Amino acid sequence: MFSWQLALPLTLGCLIFGYLLGSIPFGLILTRMAGLGDIRSIGSGNIGATNVLRTGNKKLAAATLLLDAMKGAAAAAVASRWGIEAGVAAGFAAFLGHLFPIWLGFKGGKGIATYIGVLLGLAPVIVLVFAAVWLAMAKLTRYSSLSALVATLVVPVVLLAAGYGKIGLLFVVMSVITWIKHRANIQRLLAGTEGRIGEKG
Numbered sequence: 001m002f003s004w005q006l007a008l009p010l011t012l013g014c015l016i017f018g019y020l021l022g023s024i025p026f027g028l029i030l031t032r033m034a035g036l037g038d039i040r041s042i043g044s045g046n047i048g049a050t051n052v053l054r055t056g057n058k059k060l061a062a063a064t065l066l067l068d069a070m071k072g073a074a075a076a077a078v079a080s081r082w083g084i085e086a087g088v089a090a091g092f093a094a095f096l097g098h099l100f101p102i103w104l105g106f107k108g109g110k111g112i113a114t115y116i117g118v119l120l121g122l123a124p125v126i127v128l129v130f131a132a133v134w135l136a137m138a139k140l141t142r143y144s145s146l147s148a149l150v151a152t153l154v155v156p157v158v159l160l161a162a163g164y165g166k167i168g169l170l171f172v173v174m175s176v177i178t179w180i181k182h183r184a185n186i187q188r189l190l191a192g193t194e195g196r197i198g199e200k201g
Contacts, residue, residue, distance in 0.1 A: 010082055011089050018075040018090035022097025022114060025104055026067040027052045030060050040104075047101075048109035050144070065113050068098060072117025080122065088170050091118035095174055099181060110181045112148045115174055119155065122167045129158050142196040145185040152178050 027047040031039040036055050039047055043054040049065035075094035080087030098114040100106040120127050130151045137147035152175040159168035179186070188194035 007085075010086060014079040014082070014086045014090040015093045018079065018093030019097040021071045021075045022094030023101035023103060023108070024067075024071055024097075025101055025108065026071070027064040027109065028104070030064055030067075031055060031057075034060055036060075040107075045107075046109055047104070048111075049113055050110075068109065068113035069117035069120065071098070072114035072119075073121040074117075076118045076121025084122075084166055087122055088166055091122055092170055092174065094118060095177075099177070111174075111178050112152075115152065115178060118174070119171070122170075123159060123164050126155060126158055126162070126164075130155055138197060143189065143194055144197050145182060145194060146189055149179060149182060149186070 025047045027039050027049065031037065031052060034057065036057070039051055039055070043051045045051070049061045049068065052064045053061035055061075072091060072094045076087045076091030079090030095111055095114050095118055097108075099108045099111050101108045116127060116130060119130060133151040133154045134147045137150050138144060141147065152171075156168055156171040156175055159171055162168075185194060
């Protein structure tokens with residue numbers, strides 16, 4: 001019989017597993033392995049793929065993007081074997097782990113890649129919605145940050161409308177956090193100083 005005595009340890013285990021997986025700073029690890037130094041010392045100081053791209057190494061940036069997404073997907077998908085609640089807990093923890101990794105003084109990335117990864121692990125078909133919105137906005141505005149932010153507004157609505165109740169609520173919370181983490185980008189967008197896709201410098 002499944003009871004709270006079993007559910008609590010399982011939830012805690014999923015949270016710890018997800019957080020530790022999500023907190024792996026792939027951007028920092030890959031750039032150091034490539035001899036590019038500490039990624040936190042250039043550009044925005046962020047450990048995500050966008051800042052890795054500022055090193056000029058597109059392959060390294062792509063690898064960072066993929067690995068940051070996969071850690072979210074893995075956490076959510078593996079934990080989901082014990083139920084959707086477990087998957088939601090692990091996915092959310094992985095997202096938080098990326099944003100606030102204990103190894104780096106709780107200063108991590110902005111979360112878009114891991115957001116997509118958690119979505120892939122819990123509701124893979126909805127990743128197509130994220131991709132479609134991002135591509136449409138990117139073509140229209142050439143702002144990567146704006147494209148991602150708009151996609152994070154659409155995804156929770158689609159999830160809830162499609163009947164993904166618990167997952168939809170998770171992504172409402174994750175989208176709010178994502179917008180908070182992107183407040184500097186939002187300020188630059190409002191000021192007209194945000195860099196566009198394809199611009200140099």
